[in-house]
Amino acid sequence: MTLTCETQLSPQRPDVQLQFSLFRDSQTLGLGWSRSPRLQIPAMWTEDSGSYWCExxxxxxxxxxxxxxxxxxxxRVPVSNVNLEIRPTxxxxxxxxxxxxxxxxxxxxGTVTFSWHKExxxxxxxxxxxxxxxxxxxxxxVKESxxxxxxCAADNVHSPILxxxxxVTVRIPVSHPVLTFRAPRAHTVVGDLLExxxxxLRGSPPILYRFYHEDVTLGNSSAPSGGGASFNLSLTAEHSGNYSCDADNGLGAQHSHGVSLxxxxPVSRPVLTLRAPGAQAVVGDLLExxxxxLRGSFPILYWFYHEDDTLGNISAHSGGGAFFNLSLTTEHSGNYSCEADNGLGAQHSKVVTLNVTGTSRNRTGLTAAGITGLVLSILVLAAAAALLHYARARRKPGGLSATGTSSHSPSECQEPSSSRPSRIDPQEPTHSKPLAPMELEPTYSNVNPGDSNPIYSQIWSIQHTKENSANCPMMHQEHEELTVLYSELKKTHPDDSAGEASSRGRAHEEDDEENYENVPRVLLASDH
Structure with a gap:
């Protein structure tokens, strides 16, 4: 607004110099007195209303x-066209x-009052x-809230204009995701469906989730409305290891901590093998x-069985199976089996049969040699006894004459067969004839000929009945019953030495009873 103070000079005095001053109410405007009659006010406001005058x-x-x-x-001019702008745009x-x-x-x-409001x-x-x-x-x-x-609203006294x-959208970057496993049981097993x-927990949707196993991508899943996402996996043995996931909603991906699985x-059916020093297990061997x-998570507990008896158990924390050692006796023959268990169900092996022979490996040769020597010794002694008896019979009365004829009939002194009794009737008349020398015909056989190392033997010689011994005085006197009978040889012990076996003779009958069964020994002439 421009204020002008106008006045007219007297025509008689046109050269008079004047000065001007403008006022609003009682307040001087501008700098006070001035030679210019005009005052310009650049902006007028409601408070500039009032009474104006000049001097x-x-x-x-x-x-x-x-x-x-x-x-x-x-x-005032009312506000109009109120507008709200938000940055970022x-x-x-x-x-x-x-x-x-x-x-x-x-x-x-005028003065405008601005205000901002949220729904x-x-x-x-x-x-x-x-x-x-x-x-x-x-x-x-800014926060999510x-x-x-x-x-916004603007007001310059008239009324607020809206x-x-x-x-306004506030997008939230995803937080570090959390990976969890959901399985049908506490310990995951091959074949389980793992989720x-x-x-x-925070992040604006949509969120894309990716799943990893040992840094290899398994797959991805999206959550359009937020929350989490799942990925299913049918487990095999190769799925053990470390897992992780990441979440991304376009504002920066976040990775989870690794989780180990x-x-x-389960154990497969075990295989049982028996390991002995030789092809045939014998008493005294150390059997393994x-x-x-071949399959199964460790640790694995192995059980060993003989028939239905438990021998023991061993736990294996790594591959290779388990071992159990056994010092063999004859009682260890039979069926063996084993069992494997790692808590997911025990598996039983097939049955393996073991046959333990009765003689230890270090005495087999000595036993066979001892039996052979014993048989030969008995044969020699029996032959010597027979010849001695024959010689004495010739010197006794009633024995063989110088002409070679006998004073006794064959019925009075006849050599019986080793296999059957004499068929000659002693009441029948007999004729004298030369008595042939008594022949000792021992026979022996192996009870177990299938074994390469025989451990049983039988030896038989001729037997004289009481009838014949009565007719043969010499036999009756010196040999009441001449019999050589050897029965079954008992088993030997692993700790017997060759020296002990050879030193057991006829003179030690108590020791012999440990190796032989009730053997009637030969009564020889040398005993007298």
């Missing part, structure tokens, strides 16, 4: 004149960023009053039983 005087102060008062009322924010709300008006005069809140977010057509409100470090609809609504579940493999399952 003029000569520079000598001899004459002063005052104008009439003019009432000036300043009216579009109202798409990431949690943690700063947000600026800009409220502006297309026109309006659902009673109180305004902020308020500013200033002589400006726009104002800004800063929101620092800052998402929603916003508007802007349109703008939606891998990955979930970020151990897939337990080896049981092994």
């Amino acid at each position: 003029v005087e000569t520079v000598t102060h001899s004459i002063k004149k005052r104008s009439l008062r003019s009432q000036i009322r300043v009216q 579009g109202g798409q924010l990431i949690e943690g960023e700063n947000m600026v709300l800009i409220c502006s008006v297309a026109q309006g005069s 659902g809140r009673v109180r305004s977010l902020g308020r500013k009053t200033q002589r400006s057509l726009l104002a800004e409100l800063h929101v620092l470090t 800052d998402a929603g609809r916003y508007y 802007s349109t609504w703008i939606r 891998l579940h990955c979930e970020s 151990r897939v337990t493999v 039983l080896h049981c092994e399952s």
